[in-house]
Amino acid sequence: MTVTRRATLMALAAGTAHAQGAAEPWPSRxxxxxxxxxxxxxxxxxxxxxxxxxxxxxxxxxxxxxxxxxxxxxxxxxxxxxxxxxxxxxxxxxxxxxxxxxxxxxxxxxxxxxxxxxxxxxxxxPNLLVVNRQLGITTLEQFTAYARANPGAINFGSTGNGSSMHLAGELFKSLTGAEMTHVPYTGPAGASTDLLSGRIQAMFNLVTGAAPQVRSGEVVPIAILSDRRAGQLPDVPTTAELGMPALVFxxxxxxxxxxxxxxxxxxxxxxxxxxxxxxxxxxxxxxxxxxxxxxxxxxxxxxxxxxxxxxxxxxxxxxxxxxx
Structure with a gap:
């Protein structure tokens, strides 16, 4: 076999192998x-x-x-x-x-x-609005009225600037005209601890983080920021149900x-x-x-x-x- 013929056959074989590799169904690894x-x-x-x-x-x-x-x-x-x-x-x-x-x-x-x-x-x-029990508020209507009537009286905690908890609070403020103070934390634990102690009054926590505290009765659930109820807390109403369909986050x-x-x-x-x-x-x-x-x-x-x-x-x- 000449060198040229051998090189040609090797090239054809390599091309065939490449084509077969390219045609491998996903996933092959x-x-x-x-x-x-x-x-x-x-x-x-x-x-x-x-x-x-x-x-x-x-x-x-x-x-x-x-x-x-x-x-x-x-x-x-x-x-x-x-x-x-x-x-x-x-x-x-x-x-x-x-x-x-x-x-x-x-x-x-x-x-x-x-x-x-x-x-x-x-x-x-979804995010869930929860409040400190000592606040004496149990509904979204009451919370909105209180926040509007008492500018700056509500401090709401989050896991940091730009977090979902922060932006959910900003959405609430923009929709209601309420003035609230944002308190950023480095993680959910610190914010949750301060919510229970009353250092802050509210959190727009993720339902996954808030559910244990709601079930134990440590915080008061106000509303799920969604158009559908949360499987983890099926008894908590949604903002859509409560007349605020734009408050979804x-x-x-x-x-x-x-x-x-x-x-x-x-x-x-x-x-x-x-x-x-x-x-x-x-x-x-x-x-x-x-x-x-x-x-x-x-x-x-x-x-x-x-x-x-x-x-x-x-x-x-x-x-x-x-x-x-």
Whole structure:
């Protein structure tokens, strides 16, 4: 066999192998889900791990959760954006990183619209307005009237400037004209402790964080900031029920692929995600962890993301919060 003929055959063989590799069905190796939060028992990590376990049941490969915490989710989001768009790295992210950070940071190291292919809106964990028992208030009408009649008398705590707890309070202020003082904490524990002691009077806590205190009777639940009741606290009315349908706020979660992912791949991941969300067992697990399950098309997430970026920008500007 001549050198030329041997080289030609080797080239053909390599080309065939490449074509076969390119045609391998997804996934042919483990899939990584990046979660831009520390591991542990936090809401984001807990929900992501439930979803990953349920997704893995429907695949022939492992689904691994990789925690990339830091900078309000920016570090993990950047890692997700810079990954190869081949479906083996999926970003699990949420409202704070994707919708609040564009307005909160002067120079964001990623663009939530330009750098990703939207896959699916997973669900939402609503905020819940709770108050100190000594305040003597039990309804949204009473709370609104008191806050309006007593400017500055209500101090509401949050986990920091620009957090969902902070922006939920800013939304309440903008809708009611009430004057309240925001008190930022470095985490939910400090705010919750001060709420129980009366140092602050209210919190717009996530339902996942507030539910244990509500069940124990330590705080008074006023309203779920949603148009649907929370599975963890089914007896607490929603703001929509109580005549304030615009007072809706929560931390929604979404799946995204790096920009450039093929439409067929996006459709495949979307279909699998919706299959998980429609499964009674998987849905029950997510709801038990505090999530209102949503789902839908990539287009639904794309529209939701654009609308939320605009809404959060208004609230961030009103609050004056900014991170250099």
């Amino acid at each position: 483990p899939v990584r889900i990046i979660v831009p939060a520390p591991g542990g028992n936090g809401t984001a990590d807990t929900l992501a791990r439930i979803f990953a376990q349920e997704l893995e049941k429907r695949l022939t490969q492992r689904v691994l959760v990789e925690n990339r915490g830091g900078a309000n989710g920016n570090i993990g989001a950047v890692a997700g954006a810079r990954a190869a768009p081949d479906g083996y790295t999926i970003l699990w992210s949420w409202a704070g990183t994707l919708a609040t950070n564009p307005a909160l940071y002067r120079a964001l190291p990623f663009d939530p619209v330009r750098d990703f292919e939207p896959v699916v809106l997973i669900g939402n964990v 929560g931390t929604w979660f979404a799946l995204l692929l790096p920009k450039g992912a093929e439409p067929g791949l996006v459709a495949r991941v979307n279909a699998l995600a919706n299959e998980v969300l429609a499964d009674p067992v998987a849905k029950a697990r997510l709801e038990a962890a505090g999530m209102d399950v949503l789902g839908g098309t990539p287009e639904r997430l794309a529209t939701h993301l654009r609308e939320e970026i605009a809404r959060h920008a208004i609230l961030v500007r009103a609050s004056g919060a900014q991170i250099d």
